[in-house]
Amino acid sequence: MSSNVLPTGRPVKTTGLHSGEIAPGVAKVDPIIVADNITRTFGGLHAVDVAHLEIPRGAITALIGPNGAGKTTLFNLLTGFDKPNTGTWTFDGKSISGMSAFKVARLGQIRTFQLTKALGLLTVLDNMKLGAKGQRGEGLFSSLFPALWRKQDQELEARAQELLVKFKLDAKSADYAASLSGGQRKLLEMARALMSDPTLVMLDEPMAGVNPALTQSLLDHILDLKKEGMTVLFVEHDMAMVSHIADWVIVMAEGKIVAEGPPEIVMKNPAVIDAYLGAHLDVDLGVVTGRVNEKGEQL
Amino acid sequence: MDWGQILSNTAAYLISPETIAYALAALGLALHFGYTGLLNFGQAGFMAIGAYGYAISILSFGAPWWVGILVGIVGSVIFAFILGIPTLRLRADYLAIVTIAAAEIVRLLFTTQAFDEYTNSADGLGNYHAGFRAANPIPEGTYGFGPWVYNETQWWVRIFGILLVVVAALIVWALMRSPWGRVIKGIREDEDAVRALGKNVFAYKMQSLVIGGVFGALGGVVLALPSAVVPSVYVTSLTFFLYTILLLGGAATVFGPIVGSVIFWVIMAFLSNALPQMVNAGLLPFMTTTQSQVLRFILVGVALMLIVIFRPQGIFGNKKELTFVK
Numbered sequence: 282m283s284s285n286v287l288p289t290g291r292p293v294k295t296t297g298l299h300s301g302e303i304a305p306g307v308a309k310v311d312p313i314i315v316a317d318n319i320t321r322t323f324g325g326l327h328a329v330d331v332a333h334l335e336i337p338r339g340a341i342t343a344l345i346g347p348n349g350a351g352k353t354t355l356f357n358l359l360t361g362f363d364k365p366n367t368g369t370w371t372f373d374g375k376s377i378s379g380m381s382a383f384k385v386a387r388l389g390q391i392r393t394f395q396l397t398k399a400l401g402l403l404t405v406l407d408n409m410k411l412g413a414k415g416q417r418g419e420g421l422f423s424s425l426f427p428a429l430w431r432k433q434d435q436e437l438e439a440r441a442q443e444l445l446v447k448f449k450l451d452a453k454s455a456d457y458a459a460s461l462s463g464g465q466r467k468l469l470e471m472a473r474a475l476m477s478d479p480t481l482v483m484l485d486e487p488m489a490g491v492n493p494a495l496t497q498s499l500l501d502h503i504l505d506l507k508k509e510g511m512t513v514l515f516v517e518h519d520m521a522m523v524s525h526i527a528d529w530v531i532v533m534a535e536g537k538i539v540a541e542g543p544p545e546i547v548m549k550n551p552a553v554i555d556a557y558l559g560a561h562l563d564v565d566l567g568v569v570t571g572r573v574n575e576k577g578e579q580l
Numbered sequence: 581m582d583w584g585q586i587l588s589n590t591a592a593y594l595i596s597p598e599t600i601a602y603a604l605a606a607l608g609l610a611l612h613f614g615y616t617g618l619l620n621f622g623q624a625g626f627m628a629i630g631a632y633g634y635a636i637s638i639l640s641f642g643a644p645w646w647v648g649i650l651v652g653i654v655g656s657v658i659f660a661f662i663l664g665i666p667t668l669r670l671r672a673d674y675l676a677i678v679t680i681a682a683a684e685i686v687r688l689l690f691t692t693q694a695f696d697e698y699t700n701s702a703d704g705l706g707n708y709h710a711g712f713r714a715a716n717p718i719p720e721g722t723y724g725f726g727p728w729v730y731n732e733t734q735w736w737v738r739i740f741g742i743l744l745v746v747v748a749a750l751i752v753w754a755l756m757r758s759p760w761g762r763v764i765k766g767i768r769e770d771e772d773a774v775r776a777l778g779k780n781v782f783a784y785k786m787q788s789l790v791i792g793g794v795f796g797a798l799g800g801v802v803l804a805l806p807s808a809v810v811p812s813v814y815v816t817s818l819t820f821f822l823y824t825i826l827l828l829g830g831a832a833t834v835f836g837p838i839v840g841s842v843i844f845w846v847i848m849a850f851l852s853n854a855l856p857q858m859v860n861a862g863l864l865p866f867m868t869t870t871q872s873q874v875l876r877f878i879l880v881g882v883a884l885m886l887i888v889i890f891r892p893q894g895i896f897g898n899k900k901e902l903t904f905v906k
Contacts, residue, residue, distance in 0.1 A: 362772065386778035398773035400766045402832075410759070411766050412777050418759030419779070421787050425754050434759060470773075477778060 306333035319368030346533035389480035401459030409441035412476030464495035600741035601803035606837035608795030614831030617768030619676035625683030628814035630797025645711035656797035706808035830894030
C-alpha cells in the first residue's frame with residue numbers, strides 16, 4: 282500500500298455539497314454536471330445505467346467501483362467519446378448530450394485517459410502547446426503565415442514552460458514524450474490538459490502505474506486544481522488516496538450508482554464495503570445492486 | 581558492357597519527368613502517411629485523376645492547358661472528399677482498404693469502354709500538348725551538357741515540374757512548422773488524445789487528405805506532360821513504388837520524398853540498363869534479358885523490406901525517432 286507516503290497534514294475538504302438526504306443521485310447545491318437516465322449497453326451487458334447523477338462544482342469528486350463497474354464507460358459518455366443508448370446531461374447548464382468529443386473539450390471539460398496518451402513522437406513542449414485552445418495558427422491558411430500566429434505561439438510556449446516547471450518536467454521539454462517514464466507521462470497528460478484552462482478536469486485513473494514518490498506529487502497537483510477553482514472528477518482504485526483528497530465519492534457497481542457521499546461516510550456504507558472494499562468477497566455484486574438476492578436468485 | 585551508356589542513361593533520371601512526378605506524389609503521401617498517419621494506399625488514383633483531368637479537359641472540352649491542371653486539382657479534391665467522408669471516422673486500417681479499392685475503381689472507370697469517347701479506354705490519351713508547349717518561354721533549340729541534353733520542350737516539362745515540386749515542398753515545410761502541423765502530427769500519434777484537447781480531428785484529417793491528394797494529382801499531371809496518359813501506369817503497384825520512395829527518404833520529412841524519388845529512379849534506370857547488358861555479357865547465365873527486367877522489381881521489393889527493417893526512419897528521418905518506433 283502506498284498509504285504510508287500520504288502526508289500528515291490533511292487537505293482542506295469542501296463540505297456542504299449536497300442538499301437533502303444523502304442517497305444515490307442526491308441533488309447538489311451547485312452541480313456542474315447533471316445527468317439523467319444514462320444507459321449504455323454492449324450487446325446484452327448494461328455497462329452504464331445511471332438514473333440521476335450530479336457532480337458538485339469546485340470540489341474533487343472520486344468515482345470508485347470494482348473493475349467493470351462502468352466508470353470509464355460513464356467517462357466516455359460524458360465526454361462525447363461514446364454515444365449512450367438513452368440519456369441527457371448538461372455541463373455548466375448547457376446540454377451537451379450527443380455532442381462530439383472535441384466540442385465538449387472546447388467548452389472546458391477536459392479529460393485524461395486510463396492508458397496514458399502522451400503523443401510519443403512530439404516533444405514534451407509540443408505536447409503542451411497542443412493543449413491550448415483557440416490557436417490562430419491551427420487554421421489551414423493562417424498556418425502558412427507565421428506573422429499571424431508567432432506571437433501567440435511564444436506566449437503559449439512561456440505558459441507551457443511555466444506549467445512544466447510546476448510539474449517538474451521542464452528539463453525534459455525538448456525530449457520526445459516517448460522517452461518519459463509512465464509516471465511522467467501521467468504528469469504530462471495532466472499538465473497538457475491544464476493548457477486549455479479547463480473548468481472541469483476528468484482524470485481516468487491518474488495514479489495507475491505510478492510509483493509512490495510520484496503519487497504524492499500527483500495528489501498535490503490534483504489538490505492544486507481545486508485551489509485554482511477547477512472542478513475535478515477522477516476514477517481511482519486506491520481507497521487511501523480517495524479518502525485523502527476527495528470531497529465527494531460516488532460508488533458504481535454493475536453500471537449503477539450504489540452509493541455516494543463524503544468519503545468518511547461512504548466508506549462506512551455497507552453497500553460500498555460489500556461491493557468494493559471486499560469485506561464479503563464471496564457476495565455476488567448483484568446483491569448490492571439489487572439484481573439478485575443473497576441466495577443468487579433473480580429479483 | 582558499355583558503361584558509358586549505362587551511366588548516361590542512369591544520370592538522365594536525376595531530372596526525368598517520372599522522377600519529378602513521383603516526388604510530387606510521394607510528397608503528398610508524406611503528408612498523408614508520414615505526418616498525419618493516414619494509410620492512403622490509393623495515391624495512384626489521385627495521380628490518375630490528375631492526368632486524366634488534364635488530358636480530357638484539353639481533348640474533349642478544348643480547355644487551355646492551365647485549366648486542365650485546375651480540373652485535375654478539383655477532381656482530386658472531390659475524390660478526397662468522397663474517400664474521406666465515409667472513412668476518416670474509422671480506424672486507419674479501414675482507410676487503407678477503402679483507398680486501395682477506390683483507386684482501382686478510378687482506374688477501371690478510366691479504362692472501361694463505357695466512356696471511350698472521353699477516355700479512349702485502354703489505349704489512353706495523347707496529343708494534348710499544343711497548349712502547354714505554346715506557353716513555353718524557352719526559345720527553340722537544344723540545351724544542356726553531358727547526359728542532360730534536351731530540346732526546349734523537354735526542358736520546359738522538367739522546369740515546370742521542378743517548380744511544382746519546390747512549391748509543394750515549401751507548402752509542406754510551412755505547414756509542418758506551424759501549429760496546424762502540430763495538430764496533424766498529434767493526430768498521427770493518437771487521435772483520441774487530440775480530440776480530447778478540443779481539436780476537430782476529422783476536419784484536420786480531411787484537410788491533409790485533400791492537400792496530399794492535390795499533390796498526387798499534380799504528380800499525375802507532370803507524368804502526363806511529356807508524352808501520353810497510359811492507363812496501365814496507374815495501378816496499385818504505383819502506390820507501392822511511392823511508398824518505397826517515401827520510406828527510403830523518410831516518411832515524416834520534406835526532402836525525403838524528393839531525394840527518395842531521385843534515388844529510386846536512378847537505381848531503377850541503372851538496373852534496367854545494366855542488368856540486360858550483364859545478361860548479354862554472360863554475367864547472369866541463369867536468366868534472359870526479359871527476366872532481368874523483372875528482377876528489378878524483385879530487388880525493389882527486397883530494398884523496401886530492408887529499409888523498413890533496418891532504417892524505418894529513412895535517409896532523412898530523425899535518428900531519435902527510431903528509438904521509439906512502435
